Amino acid sequence: MISxxxxxxxxxxxxxxxxxxxxxxxxxTNTDTRNxxxxxxxxxxxxxxxxxxxxxxxxxxxxxxxxxEICAASPLPVVADIHFDHRLAIEATRLGxxxxxxxxxxxxSLDRVDAVIEAAGAAGIPVRIGVNAGSLATEYQDRDWxxxxxxxxxxxxxxxxxxxxxxxDIVVSAKASSVNSTIEAYRLLxxxxxxxxxxxxxxxxxxxxxTVKSSVGLGVLLxxxxxxxxxxxxxxxxVEEVIVGWEILSALDIRRRGPELVSxxxxxxxxxxxxxxxxxxxxxxxxxxTPVKVAVMGCAVNGPGEARDADxxxxxGRGVGLLFRRGEVIRxxxxxxxxxxxxxxxEALDRELRAAEK
Amino acid sequence: MISxxxxxxxxxxxxxxxxxxxxxxxxxTNTDTRNxxxxxxxxxxxxxxxxxxxxxxxxxxxxxxxxxEICAASPLPVVADIHFDHRLAIEATRLGxxxxxxxxxxxxSLDRVDAVIEAAGAAGIPVRIGVNAGSLATEYQDRDWxxxxxxxxxxxxxxxxxxxxxxxDIVVSAKASSVNSTIEAYRLLxxxxxxxxxxxxxxxxxxxxxTVKSSVGLGVLLxxxxxxxxxxxxxxxxVEEVIVGWEILSALDIRRRGPELVSxxxxxxxxxxxxxxxxxxxxxxxxxxTPVKVAVMGCAVNGPGEARDADxxxxxGRGVGLLFRRGEVIRxxxxxxxxxxxxxxxEALDRELRAAEK
Numbered sequence: 001m002i003s004x005x006x007x008x009x010x011x012x013x014x015x016x017x018x019x020x021x022x023x024x025x026x027x028x029t030n031t032d033t034r035n036x037x038x039x040x041x042x043x044x045x046x047x048x049x050x051x052x053x054x055x056x057x058x059x060x061x062x063x064x065x066x067x068x069e070i071c072a073a074s075p076l077p078v079v080a081d082i083h084f085d086h087r088l089a090i091e092a093t094r095l096g097x098x099x100x101x102x103x104x105x106x107x108x109s110l111d112r113v114d115a116v117i118e119a120a121g122a123a124g125i126p127v128r129i130g131v132n133a134g135s136l137a138t139e140y141q142d143r144d145w146x147x148x149x150x151x152x153x154x155x156x157x158x159x160x161x162x163x164x165x166x167x168x169d170i171v172v173s174a175k176a177s178s179v180n181s182t183i184e185a186y187r188l189l190x191x192x193x194x195x196x197x198x199x200x201x202x203x204x205x206x207x208x209x210x211t212v213k214s215s216v217g218l219g220v221l222l223x224x225x226x227x228x229x230x231x232x233x234x235x236x237x238x239v240e241e242v243i244v245g246w247e248i249l250s251a252l253d254i255r256r257r258g259p260e261l262v263s264x265x266x267x268x269x270x271x272x273x274x275x276x277x278x279x280x281x282x283x284x285x286x287x288x289x290t291p292v293k294v295a296v297m298g299c300a301v302n303g304p305g306e307a308r309d310a311d312x313x314x315x316x317g318r319g320v321g322l323l324f325r326r327g328e329v330i331r332x333x334x335x336x337x338x339x340x341x342x343x344x345x346x347e348a349l350d351r352e353l354r355a356a357e358k
Numbered sequence: 359m360i361s362x363x364x365x366x367x368x369x370x371x372x373x374x375x376x377x378x379x380x381x382x383x384x385x386x387t388n389t390d391t392r393n394x395x396x397x398x399x400x401x402x403x404x405x406x407x408x409x410x411x412x413x414x415x416x417x418x419x420x421x422x423x424x425x426x427e428i429c430a431a432s433p434l435p436v437v438a439d440i441h442f443d444h445r446l447a448i449e450a451t452r453l454g455x456x457x458x459x460x461x462x463x464x465x466x467s468l469d470r471v472d473a474v475i476e477a478a479g480a481a482g483i484p485v486r487i488g489v490n491a492g493s494l495a496t497e498y499q500d501r502d503w504x505x506x507x508x509x510x511x512x513x514x515x516x517x518x519x520x521x522x523x524x525x526x527d528i529v530v531s532a533k534a535s536s537v538n539s540t541i542e543a544y545r546l547l548x549x550x551x552x553x554x555x556x557x558x559x560x561x562x563x564x565x566x567x568x569t570v571k572s573s574v575g576l577g578v579l580l581x582x583x584x585x586x587x588x589x590x591x592x593x594x595x596x597v598e599e600v601i602v603g604w605e606i607l608s609a610l611d612i613r614r615r616g617p618e619l620v621s622x623x624x625x626x627x628x629x630x631x632x633x634x635x636x637x638x639x640x641x642x643x644x645x646x647x648t649p650v651k652v653a654v655m656g657c658a659v660n661g662p663g664e665a666r667d668a669d670x671x672x673x674x675g676r677g678v679g680l681l682f683r684r685g686e687v688i689r690x691x692x693x694x695x696x697x698x699x700x701x702x703x704x705e706a707l708d709r710e711l712r713a714a715e716k
Binding site: 055056265282301 | 659
């Protein structure tokens with residue numbers, strides 16, 4: 001249904017970004033890079049949650065030895081995130097970075113940007129030109145333009161400069177904390193540049209408001225076919241960013257990781273206690289990787305229809321649940337046994353599907 | 359930036375829906391309607407969170423006396439949600455319902471639908487024709503069409519029938535648990551029908567996945583100017599539905615209720631413990647109604663830019679925070695005092711703004 005915008009393809013370690021590669025989910029560590037053990041432990045948790053590319057900050061030179069250790073041991077390709085000091089970026093290309101992220105606007109001069117690009121070219125790794133509303137190119141900062149236009153103009157001018165050096169291994173982002181400005185900036189970029197786009201809403205906020213802002217902003221862009229890799233920004237454990245990123249891709253049926261759970265809003269028609277049942281089913285589904293569709297429904301209105309449409313479903317009423325498997329009623333179970341009975345069916349189907357894959 | 363689709367205007371109690379009326383946030387009680395005290399207590403909590411229209415289920419005739427009590431005492435207009443038994447809908451029009459919600463597909467026959475419409479006309483209240491993927495019109499249920507087409511065709515055929523009776527006080531919804539099908543169904547409806555649209559993704563799931571699915575689905579529709587009232591469906595406390603509904607409208611700058619908080623994702627550059635600071639600021643902002651923009655930023659990269667752009671902001675680094683008010687640096691505070699100092703500025707600004715309003 002969604003027609004994806006065509007972009008060039010780059011590779012970040014073993015992960016392709018752009019072209020017709022799957023839209024990659026990424027996040028960023030918030031541990032101290034000088035502590036490689038803590039950072040690698042966080043990367044392991046991120047990988048487990050489905051993170052495919054991880055970004056690590058190098059704020060000062062004293063983070064470089066840790067960064068090298070992290071690159072050597074990380075199961076995911078590592079992106080070096082560098083601001084202000086271009087020498088850190090050049091060092092990072094020699095220490096195992098799979099990609100650089102810089103914002104040329106705060107690197108100091110175009111000569112310094114050129115030195116970074118030369119080092120990336122020598123290492124054969126791509127560079128993300130990451131423009132943010134909080135650090136725009138100085139020549140556009142004070143113009144009386146809409147923010148989206150300033151973000152767009154900053155990103156395009158840097159890309160043109162770098163492309164002029166013969167370097168095309170570029171990924172572009174242009175993020176604002178305003179969802180509308182972010183959407184508009186990416187719409188402009190997708191029509192102008194051939195490079196893969198890294199999409200995200202920056203400084204999106206705490207778990208709840210950040211989840212909503214990222215879902216709305218990235219949802220609108222992805223529904224228009226825009227975006228080759230995404231990061232959800234939350235002021236929270238970065239594992240949550242990865243979970244939300246996958247939920248956004250699943251919501252639009254772009255990519256799915258593991259099962260889908262459909263559950264009804266509870267209402268005055270509900271005759272079983274749905275919230276704990278749905279939460280427990282969601283928790284137990286989290287470790288599964290097979291893309292089964294599971295429905296947990298609380299009444300006779302939409303329940304049987306949705307439960308029938310799922311691979312495994314339960315439609316409840318008056319303290320009992322009617323179990324469905326692929327559209328067929330299997331049996332009736334008492335309320336207290338709904339979760340176990342449903343999960344037994346889901347796990348049986350999961351085993352069958354995994355056996356069939358082999 | 360968003361150009362809203364034009365629809366007719368109806369009124370639900372004192373709340374206008376459609377035309378150029380603000381997009382109304384609604385929810386549904388999940389208490390037992392036979393217990394008016396519990397239901398009214400929930401309605402009070404919903405109203406406090408910003409709910410503007412509340413829906414209450416009438417599953418059986420024994421809920422009718424409670425429904426009458428609820429309508430008489432509710433601070434919000436009450437919508438009667440009825441399935442299967444058209445006599446309950448007719449009774450509800452006499453007991454104070456501000457609107458009916460039926461799905462003609464499960465009312466039994468068009469004669470019964472006609473009787474409901476006649477009663478609504480006599481009471482002078484609108485009717486929502488609420489089609490769901492789980493209960494489609496029988497004539498379309500088994501067609502080999504995409505789900506969006508079946509939802510659309512069901513809704514249009516009912517609307518045409520009802521309009522043929524001379525009744526135009528209609529609101530329409532066509533919800534599926536699939537975000538793409540929901541989006542597509544509403545795109546078709548907005549081009550065909552003049553009636554206001556109630557938008558939502560049904561059976562969206564538990565808090566996290568439901569929040570993402572609703573934010574993506576409603577975000578895409580609202581960004582296209584589609585939707586006159588919304589309900590977020592979550593398998594959770596309905597107060598959460600209202601909070602998420604407002605977050606979606608705020609994300610697109612369509613409507614805002616209270617302050618906006620911009621906070622950075624934490625990363626390896628962060629030198630203060632941002633997550634608890636941002637969460638505590640979010641918690642304290644929740645009771646405020648003035649639309650101030652507050653930024654809580656953890657480093658020197660995007661921090662000063664975003665903090666400067668906010669009404670009140672803090673950019674932190676190495677255990678201290680630099681406080682900004684409307685672009686000007688006010689002072690430096692130690693990490694432990696950031697929240698109190700920031701909130702003191704926010705509250706002072708809130709008082710000024712409220713004084714200026716009077």
